Amino acid sequence: MAMIPLHRVNVLTGIKSARLIEDASQYANFILKAKRPLLVLGPLLSEWSLDGKLAIEYALEIAENANIPICATATVKGKMVELGTKPDSVYDAVEIVNHLKDPEWQGVRKEGNHDLVIFFGIRSDMEEQCLSVLKHFAYKHLKTMTLDKYYFPHANYSLPNFRKDEQWKGFLEELIANLTKEG
Amino acid sequence: MEVVKKLTKKEEEIRKLIRAEVPWEPVGPTPMPEIPDLRSWDMRLLKTYKPWYAPFCDLCCLCTYGKCDLSQGRRGACGLDIATQQARIILLACLMGCSAHAAHGGHILEHLIEKHGADKKIDMGTYIELEAPNIRTVVGLKPETLGDLKTVIEYVYKEITHLLDSTHFGQEGSYLDYESKALHASMLDHVGMEVADIAQIVGFNFPTSVADTPLVDMGWSSVDESKPVILLVGHNPATSTTVIDYLRENNLYDRVEVAGICCTALETTRYSDRAKIVGPLSRQLFYVKTGIADVIMTDEQCIRTDMPIEADKVDSRVIACLDKAMYGLEDATDWDTEEIVKQMVEDKKHFAILDPEKAAEVAVKVAVKIAPQRKKEWISDEEAIELAKKCTNCGVCEQVCPNLINIGDGITELAKGNFDLMKQQFNQCIGCGKCDQECPLNVPIFKIMQVAASKETWKIRAGRGAVMDTEIRNVGAPITLGTIPGVLAFVGCSNYPDIDDVADMVYEFAKRKYIVTLTGCAAMVAGMKKFEDGKTVYELFPPDFDAGGVVNIGSCVSNAHISGAAIKIANIFAALPLRGNYEVMADYVLNRVGACGIAWGAMSQKAASIGTGFNRLGVPVILGPHSSKYRRLFLSRNEEDDWSVMDARKREIVDTGEPSPEHLAYVAETKEKAMVMIPKLCIRKNDTPQGRSIKLNHYISLYKKYMGGGLPEDIQLFVRRDADIPLVYKKELRAYLQQIGWQPKEPVGLPTLIGTYPSKVPLDAVIH
Numbered sequence: 001m002a003m004i005p006l007h008r009v010n011v012l013t014g015i016k017s018a019r020l021i022e023d024a025s026q027y028a029n030f031i032l033k034a035k036r037p038l039l040v041l042g043p044l045l046s047e048w049s050l051d052g053k054l055a056i057e058y059a060l061e062i063a064e065n066a067n068i069p070i071c072a073t074a075t076v077k078g079k080m081v082e083l084g085t086k087p088d089s090v091y092d093a094v095e096i097v098n099h100l101k102d103p104e105w106q107g108v109r110k111e112g113n114h115d116l117v118i119f120f121g122i123r124s125d126m127e128e129q130c131l132s133v134l135k136h137f138a139y140k141h142l143k144t145m146t147l148d149k150y151y152f153p154h155a156n157y158s159l160p161n162f163r164k165d166e167q168w169k170g171f172l173e174e175l176i177a178n179l180t181k182e183g
Numbered sequence: 184m185e186v187v188k189k190l191t192k193k194e195e196e197i198r199k200l201i202r203a204e205v206p207w208e209p210v211g212p213t214p215m216p217e218i219p220d221l222r223s224w225d226m227r228l229l230k231t232y233k234p235w236y237a238p239f240c241d242l243c244c245l246c247t248y249g250k251c252d253l254s255q256g257r258r259g260a261c262g263l264d265i266a267t268q269q270a271r272i273i274l275l276a277c278l279m280g281c282s283a284h285a286a287h288g289g290h291i292l293e294h295l296i297e298k299h300g301a302d303k304k305i306d307m308g309t310y311i312e313l314e315a316p317n318i319r320t321v322v323g324l325k326p327e328t329l330g331d332l333k334t335v336i337e338y339v340y341k342e343i344t345h346l347l348d349s350t351h352f353g354q355e356g357s358y359l360d361y362e363s364k365a366l367h368a369s370m371l372d373h374v375g376m377e378v379a380d381i382a383q384i385v386g387f388n389f390p391t392s393v394a395d396t397p398l399v400d401m402g403w404s405s406v407d408e409s410k411p412v413i414l415l416v417g418h419n420p421a422t423s424t425t426v427i428d429y430l431r432e433n434n435l436y437d438r439v440e441v442a443g444i445c446c447t448a449l450e451t452t453r454y455s456d457r458a459k460i461v462g463p464l465s466r467q468l469f470y471v472k473t474g475i476a477d478v479i480m481t482d483e484q485c486i487r488t489d490m491p492i493e494a495d496k497v498d499s500r501v502i503a504c505l506d507k508a509m510y511g512l513e514d515a516t517d518w519d520t521e522e523i524v525k526q527m528v529e530d531k532k533h534f535a536i537l538d539p540e541k542a543a544e545v546a547v548k549v550a551v552k553i554a555p556q557r558k559k560e561w562i563s564d565e566e567a568i569e570l571a572k573k574c575t576n577c578g579v580c581e582q583v584c585p586n587l588i589n590i591g592d593g594i595t596e597l598a599k600g601n602f603d604l605m606k607q608q609f610n611q612c613i614g615c616g617k618c619d620q621e622c623p624l625n626v627p628i629f630k631i632m633q634v635a636a637s638k639e640t641w642k643i644r645a646g647r648g649a650v651m652d653t654e655i656r657n658v659g660a661p662i663t664l665g666t667i668p669g670v671l672a673f674v675g676c677s678n679y680p681d682i683d684d685v686a687d688m689v690y691e692f693a694k695r696k697y698i699v700t701l702t703g704c705a706a707m708v709a710g711m712k713k714f715e716d717g718k719t720v721y722e723l724f725p726p727d728f729d730a731g732g733v734v735n736i737g738s739c740v741s742n743a744h745i746s747g748a749a750i751k752i753a754n755i756f757a758a759l760p761l762r763g764n765y766e767v768m769a770d771y772v773l774n775r776v777g778a779c780g781i782a783w784g785a786m787s788q789k790a791a792s793i794g795t796g797f798n799r800l801g802v803p804v805i806l807g808p809h810s811s812k813y814r815r816l817f818l819s820r821n822e823e824d825d826w827s828v829m830d831a832r833k834r835e836i837v838d839t840g841e842p843s844p845e846h847l848a849y850v851a852e853t854k855e856k857a858m859v860m861i862p863k864l865c866i867r868k869n870d871t872p873q874g875r876s877i878k879l880n881h882y883i884s885l886y887k888k889y890m891g892g893g894l895p896e897d898i899q900l901f902v903r904r905d906a907d908i909p910l911v912y913k914k915e916l917r918a919y920l921q922q923i924g925w926q927p928k929e930p931v932g933l934p935t936l937i938g939t940y941p942s943k944v945p946l947d948a949v950i951h
Contacts, residue, residue, distance in 0.1 A: 014241025015252045074852035078891030098818045129237035129811035
């Protein structure tokens with residue numbers, strides 16, 4: 001049976017839905033195999049907390065361990081500065097997606113467009129729409145992945161709807177550990 | 184050799200309709216434009232502001248060849264691809280919006296012609312001579328009577344038919360052409376809205392040529408529940424004004440409360456400052472469910488489609504007053520009034536009554552009779568806590584919430600006696616009622632939320648209609664020079680995603696001396712927050728169309744006065760002829776009028792066409808995050824796109840490299856990011872150094888406030904010369920520019936897109 005996203009506004013009407021992945025090592029493999037991954041971080045990361053640790057801190061660890069450039073959307077840059085780091089680029093979600101759909105774009109490090117785009121922390125209806133843009137208009141040159149605790153049908157790879165935050169936290173910690181080990 | 188073009192029969196007919204022989208201005212190249220006439224302008228816009236499509240769905244389901252999978256480069260059975268399908272859906276949405284307003288205009292016009300005659304003169308007051316800037320620009324007609332407005336609305340109807348035709352199976356195959364058609368439909372929307380509001384102003388004697396309209400009460404506590412209550416919902420004031428007339432004529436106005444929701448509420452307060460505004464669209468279901476309304480009168484647009492069902496639950500009575508929404512009710516228009524009253528009172532029946540006078544009389548009589556028996560009241564805190572205890576926080580309510588609110592947490596906290604989270608969630612609630620419907624334990628969430636609803640009342644200024652010509656004369660120069668940093672239009676629906684957002688943005692930019700205009704539900708929610716001294720933005724800031732003013736223009740159809748104000752700047756201040764001269768007006772607005780629309784809560788098709796109409800006129804629009812579900816934006820890619828303009832003084836094309844305005848239709852994720860984007864989207868190539876420096880000052884200071892300090896990543900693109908640098912950031916910005924090797928460039932003397940693309944408009948037409 002097809003996975004239903006947590007928020008019903010994101011229910012897929014169509015054919016091709018995301019591959020659901022619960023194994024953090026599989027996610028780590030996808031990330032490590034990518035030549036030019038990109039982490040797109042949204043403002044909810046400053047609101048979500050897992051046992052007192054902000055979700056943005058997990059995101060920064062993932063970026064650091066796998067040397068993934070960060071695109072900070074909305075006001076995420078402010079939070080990153082507060083945490084003592086800087087993003088590689090600052091665009092709003094719709095703007096970075098607009099660049100990503102062009103295969104000739106040179107990416108945030110000017111080394112060529114990205115081949116794996118990891119979304120994390122954008123309001124789920126908007127994140128799903130951004131994923132839809134790339135699913136339909138960038139499917140030839142990149143794949144998408146999400147780290148939020150919900151299922152996103154328009155992504156290529158998505159986490160399930162985690163019923164408990166502990167499961168999500170466990171996944172993120174394992175992912176970080178796998179990236180550290182491999183890196 | 185001069186080429187004299189022979190007029191076609193169609194052109195002769197147009198010239199006759201617009202009375203071309205009356206020489207108030209020469210007739211421009213596109214009077215009563217049809218689909219292809221402004222296509223070149225659209226294509227030029229779309230070259231820089233390319234459509235960004237986020238399909239809601241992989242499929243096309245519009246004909247029985249389908250469903251067709253359009254994903255991954257596939258085409259449907261008719262040959263259509265996914266981008267073109269999105270553009271087609273957008274055109275359909277814009278046509279729905281355009282026809283809603285045009286039909287509203289057409290209906291109100293019929294009603295008022297019946298009442299006053301077709302020869303009723305259009306008089307917009309002492310300070311408004313340019314009474315219909317959209318109509319004059321698009322149609323080429325200077326309307327003098329209500330009858331002239333009929334000519335205009337018939338033109339709009341005709342174009343809607345042609346546009347809708349193009350969405351049929353097997354027609355348009357280009358997404359760009361569909362977008363051009365959507366832009367056309369949406370331009371026509373502004374014409375239809377202008378017809379509607381001019382007719383209302385003239386026919387109902389709404390305020391005009393005045394800024395200081397009365398402050399009126401808003402909030403459900405403003406309604407005196409001890410009296411019979413008539414609730415008006417929708418957009419069309421034919422009914423509400425007739426109810427007030429009836430109450431006045433029968434000396435009942437002190438005994439009956441007239442309250443409204445959505446734009447009808449705004450319209451009613453333009454007619455009587457004693458009418459009450461319950462609130463925006465999002466408060467509709469809440470209020471109906473309280474049962475306080477004895478009689479609910481619906482008209483059109485943005486009304487609950489389950490109104491009779493909800494009314495039945497609380498013993499309210501419904502009168503459907505317009506043919507757009509008759510709910511399957513019996514049409515009692517030709518019945519004896521007393522018989523309708525009897526059946527509504529005794530048999531608790533609802534009816535459709537399409538004659539406003541009869542509907543008004545019935546509503547008052549029924550409300551007076553049933554109000555004493557009304558046993559409805561707000562739920563108590565203790566009752567709410569008991570009801571909330573049933574909730575197991577299973578999460579189903581969150582799953583179905585369009586605003587993604589975790590309502591279960593709010594309810595379980597409330598069950599413990601903590602109301603704070605629920606109060607916060609009530610402010611975010613868009614009032615759809617899906618949570619109530621889906622709760623597996625039938626927890627009455629909406630009823631419980633009543634205890635979280637603020638019992639405050641607020642002050643909102645009644646809608647004032649068109650911006651006065653005299654105001655345009657005063658602000659034309661500072662706007663186009665940039666010393667008034669921008670004209671903002673907060674438009675569109677409701678409190679999506681949070682009720683405080685619009686008020687906070689209005690406050691911020693009025694303080695910064697932007698001109699802030701508002702319409703519709705956005706105008707209401709702006710007044711639903713109190714700042715210093717317990718005052719709303721309408722009490723804190725002057726009502727003038729001037730720097731630092733907060734101006735409630737009116738209802739949804741009053742949006743035409745905002746686009747009209749932009750056109751007035753080009754015509755009155757810059758003295759450019761507007762008659763049948765849309766391209767010149769739009770080009771002027773795009774390049775020289777620092778205006779920006781903010782449709783923060785936009786969710787309806789009408790909001791889609793209002794926004795897209797602003798886009799064709801060269802006004803960028805910022806949308807809230809949920810509006811990514813409109814599935815189309817117009818975005819540039821900053822320095823990678825074509826920012827060439829013609830310098831009309833030098834008659835040469837200049838590559839400015841300056842992305843101003845950067846986007847035409849853009850979604851911001853948060854209110855804070857929108858506030859950083861607003862000053863940027865008000866930048867225009869025409870800014871003087873002083874004006875640019877003021878605009879950059881706001882851009883940088885808001886960036887620093889919300890983005891963690893530093894300078895905007897793209898700031899160098901907007902600094903032309905050292906004189907553009909704001910004084911307060913001189914040291915920091917100069918150092919940064921030196922570091923990145925920035926080079927100064929000459930500002931363009933008279934920037935225009937005319938001359939950069941194929942157009943019937945000669946370059947001389949933009950030189951004033």
